[in-house]
Amino acid sequence: MAEPARLTREDVAHVASLARLHLTEDELDLYTQQLAEVLDHAADVASLDLAGVAPTAHAMAVTNVLRTDEPHPCLDRDEVLAQAPSVEDHRFRVPRILGEAP
Amino acid sequence: MVIGLEVHCELKTATKLFCGCPNMFGDEPNTNVCPNCLGLPGSLPVLNQRAVELAMAIGTALHCDIRASTFHRKNYFYPDQAKDYQISQYDEPLNVDGHLDLPDGFRVGIERAHMEEDTGKTTHAGTSGRIHGADYSLVDYNRSGVPLVEIVSRPDMRTADQARAYVTELRAILVASGASDGKMEEGSMRVDANVSVRPGPDDPFGTRCEIKNLNSVRSLGRAIEYEAERQIALLESGERVVQQTRHWDEGAGRTQALRSKEDAYDYRYFLEPDLVPLVPDAEWIRAVADTLGMMPAERRARLTELLDEGGGATRSQLLQVATVVELRLDDLVVEAVAAGVPSALALARTANEAATDADAARALDPKSYVELLTLEANGSLSATQAKAVLAELFVLGGGDPAAIARDKGFEAMSEDSLAATVGEAVAAHPDEWARFCEGDDKLAGFFTMLVMKATRGQANGKAVAAELRRLKG
Numbered sequence: 001m002a003e004p005a006r007l008t009r010e011d012v013a014h015v016a017s018l019a020r021l022h023l024t025e026d027e028l029d030l031y032t033q034q035l036a037e038v039l040d041h042a043a044d045v046a047s048l049d050l051a052g053v054a055p056t057a058h059a060m061a062v063t064n065v066l067r068t069d070e071p072h073p074c075l076d077r078d079e080v081l082a083q084a085p086s087v088e089d090h091r092f093r094v095p096r097i098l099g100e101a102p
Numbered sequence: 103m104v105i106g107l108e109v110h111c112e113l114k115t116a117t118k119l120f121c122g123c124p125n126m127f128g129d130e131p132n133t134n135v136c137p138n139c140l141g142l143p144g145s146l147p148v149l150n151q152r153a154v155e156l157a158m159a160i161g162t163a164l165h166c167d168i169r170a171s172t173f174h175r176k177n178y179f180y181p182d183q184a185k186d187y188q189i190s191q192y193d194e195p196l197n198v199d200g201h202l203d204l205p206d207g208f209r210v211g212i213e214r215a216h217m218e219e220d221t222g223k224t225t226h227a228g229t230s231g232r233i234h235g236a237d238y239s240l241v242d243y244n245r246s247g248v249p250l251v252e253i254v255s256r257p258d259m260r261t262a263d264q265a266r267a268y269v270t271e272l273r274a275i276l277v278a279s280g281a282s283d284g285k286m287e288e289g290s291m292r293v294d295a296n297v298s299v300r301p302g303p304d305d306p307f308g309t310r311c312e313i314k315n316l317n318s319v320r321s322l323g324r325a326i327e328y329e330a331e332r333q334i335a336l337l338e339s340g341e342r343v344v345q346q347t348r349h350w351d352e353g354a355g356r357t358q359a360l361r362s363k364e365d366a367y368d369y370r371y372f373l374e375p376d377l378v379p380l381v382p383d384a385e386w387i388r389a390v391a392d393t394l395g396m397m398p399a400e401r402r403a404r405l406t407e408l409l410d411e412g413g414g415a416t417r418s419q420l421l422q423v424a425t426v427v428e429l430r431l432d433d434l435v436v437e438a439v440a441a442g443v444p445s446a447l448a449l450a451r452t453a454n455e456a457a458t459d460a461d462a463a464r465a466l467d468p469k470s471y472v473e474l475l476t477l478e479a480n481g482s483l484s485a486t487q488a489k490a491v492l493a494e495l496f497v498l499g500g501g502d503p504a505a506i507a508r509d510k511g512f513e514a515m516s517e518d519s520l521a522a523t524v525g526e527a528v529a530a531h532p533d534e535w536a537r538f539c540e541g542d543d544k545l546a547g548f549f550t551m552l553v554m555k556a557t558r559g560q561a562n563g564k565a566v567a568a569e570l571r572r573l574k575g
Contacts (some may be wrong), residue, residue, distance in 0.1 A: 018368055020179060058373075063170075063381040069115050069152030072122030077132050080140065090131045091225065091240035094181040 007036040103330045104298045104307055105265050106257035109272060110250050111282045112220060112290040113156045119219045119249035120147030120189065127288050131242035139247035141184030146376050153249035154196075156281040157217045158382060158390045160251050161197030163279045163397055164212045170381040171196040171216070173374040181241050182221035190218035190252075192371050196380065202255075202275070203399060204267045205424065211256030222246035251281070257296065257307065262326040266319050269293055274398040274428060286318055293322055297329045299337070308333070309343040313357055315350045325350040329357050401427045405435060408445040419446070422453035429460040437468050443475040451475055455492050462496040470495055474503035484562040487512045512560055520553075520561055524569045527552040539574055546570055 012032045016023050023031065077090065086093035115125050121138035137145040161168045174192035195216030202210050222243040253272065259265050273291060276282040284291050298310035313329055316322045333343050348357035396404075405423045409415035415423070426432050431452050438448035456463035456471070463471070474495065478488035491506050498506075527549050528535045538545040550566045 014368075015370075018177075018370060058375070058378050060378065062378045065149065065378050066151040066154065067122070067148045069117050069150050070122060071117050071124045072136070074123050074134055074136050075140075077130075077135075080132060080135060088227075088240055091242050092132070092181070094224075094239050094241055096238050 007039055103260055104257050105259035105326060106296040107255045107265060107268060108294040109253045110292040111276050113153050113249040113281055114283055115150055115152045115249055117150060118247035119150050119153050120247055125248050129244055134244045139243055155390050157196055157251045159279045159394055160281050161215055162391045162394055163275050164200035164202055164215060166197035166200030166212060166215060168197055168382055168387050170379060172379050173377045174371045175374050177370045182224050188219060189374050191216035202272060204271055210258045210268050213254045213256050215251050215253040218250050218252060220245050220248040220250050262323040265326055266323045269319050269322060278395055278397055295326055297326055299330050299333045309345050312347045313350050321350060321352055325357060398427050401432045405432055408439050412445040419449060422449050425453045425457055429457055431456055431460060431463055434468055434471050438472045438475045441472045441476060443479045447479055448475055455489055459496050467500050470500055470503055477503055481562050481565050483507055483512060484560060486559045520565055521569055523553050523556050524566060
């Protein structure tokens with residue numbers, strides 16, 4: 001497995017914008033360094049010989065965890081909507097959306 | 103023109119994909135919600151077995167390979183998902199590499215049919231009522247987490263007609279497999295179209311645009327034709343097609359740009375850590391396949407064979423076959439023919455009359471329907487009378503056709519009564535009768551009309567003709 005490319009400041013800025021995080025210039029420097037250290041640690045795995053080891057999707061070797069198609073009681077609507085900052089017509093009222101759903 | 107279609111189909115389960123909230127269209131807003139589908143901290147998804155089996159049924163019906171699969175988080179910020187991600191299948195979908203044959207035999211490849219959860223329903227409030235210019239949005243999470251299968255075709259279609267035929271046939275297959283109610287108007291089946299154009303059939307594919315908001319088969323055809331012409335006009339004037347998502351405006355009859363792929367979303371897909379892989383074994387796949395009913399293509403072939411036995415199907419009869427199968431009334435035709443009713447009569451009565459109220463026809467006891475067609479086939483009821491009795495059966499929700507016919511006074515038209523009426527008509531018009539006897543066959547129609555008038559349309563045309571021939575000797 002090839003050595004992963006080193007994390008750049010631009011990568012961190014991009015990921016932060018995707019996560020809607022606003023970072024200062026100082027924070028960008030700090031997180032670039034800290035995240036790179038985390039990734040370096042994870043990259044140690046790449047030095048292992050994993051030929052013949054199947055990729056795992058999960059830490060536990062468990063598959064097909066299923067439930068039967070039976071309804072359960074739902075939450076009380078008044079209680080649910082009482083948690084929201086803004087409600088109209090029994091719906092959650094949210095700020096204006098630019099563009100449509102992805 | 104090159105077309106590929108993505109069809110989202112809501113599965114007909116009792117509950118949502120990852121929680122036990124009811125999967126119910128049209129309920130009061132935000133009544134079918136729980137910590138899971140509201141994305142509350144600490145809630146964990148658990149996969150619905152029935153949803154998996156319906157997804158496998160779709161895969162089987164579309165001749166896909168059903169494989170071990172995993173779930174991913176598709177991350178994006180939009181209030182239709184309270185969690186800020188949608189759980190979907192990404193690089194390891196449940197169903198891959200299938201196909202769908204259109205009624206004319208054209209084969210459309212199916213790239214994949216994967217499982218995912220539906221989003222909540224947003225209503226854009228404000229002055230314009232549209233997305234652009236809305237002041238705020240209202241969200242109902244009843245639909246959030248409803249199980250979906252997204253069926254992605256290969257870009258194999260070349261005309262709007264093929265796209266229409268594909269969606270119509272796919273809808274029939276989804277309904278026949280029990281996976282969906284196929285109601286496009288309620289959004290339980292939603293279609294996005296990828297359209298591109300190129301100079302000739304051997305040229306590489308052009309830049310494509312994805313069209314959203316196609317709420318009917320009619321919209322789909324119109325939108326594809328509009329979009330192809332828009333792209334051709336761009337290219338012919340020396341401009342280029344920009345890869346983008348476009349919204350179909352049914353009222354204006356055109357597509358409008360929503361966003362360009364240049365600023366495409368980065369969904370940061372990663373494996374859903376709260377779900378384990380879904381690995382169907384051969385035994386489970388076989389068990390699901392065994393529950394699948396007959397598919398539409400097989401049903402059409404079954405009716406066409408019945409017509410072949412009766413001398414071959416005409417063009418209009420093939421259309422009747424398509425109608426009857428689409429409305430799931432074909433079992434009625436098969437049962438009637440098995441009871442001795444001529445296939446042409448059984449098909450015509452089902453496609454023309456029963457089809458006008460398919461719900462009532464499906465709810466009817468097939469025995470009543472077959473009995474009615476038998477009465478018409480053996481001449482006890484005229485076509486007009488049979489139609490009247492059928493209408494009454496629909497109103498009553500069933501019953502004994504012979505008794506209904508008696509109540510309507512149709513039984514008076516026995517052989518004796520018919521003979522008497524024909525005799526009266528003949529006696530009243532001796533000149534015409536003489537000419538008829540001398541070989542003027544056109545006058546058969548004249549006498550039939552008189553009898554029909556006297557019986558207010560209750561006489562059987564064939565029986566009148568037979569009686570006229572008998573009198574003529």
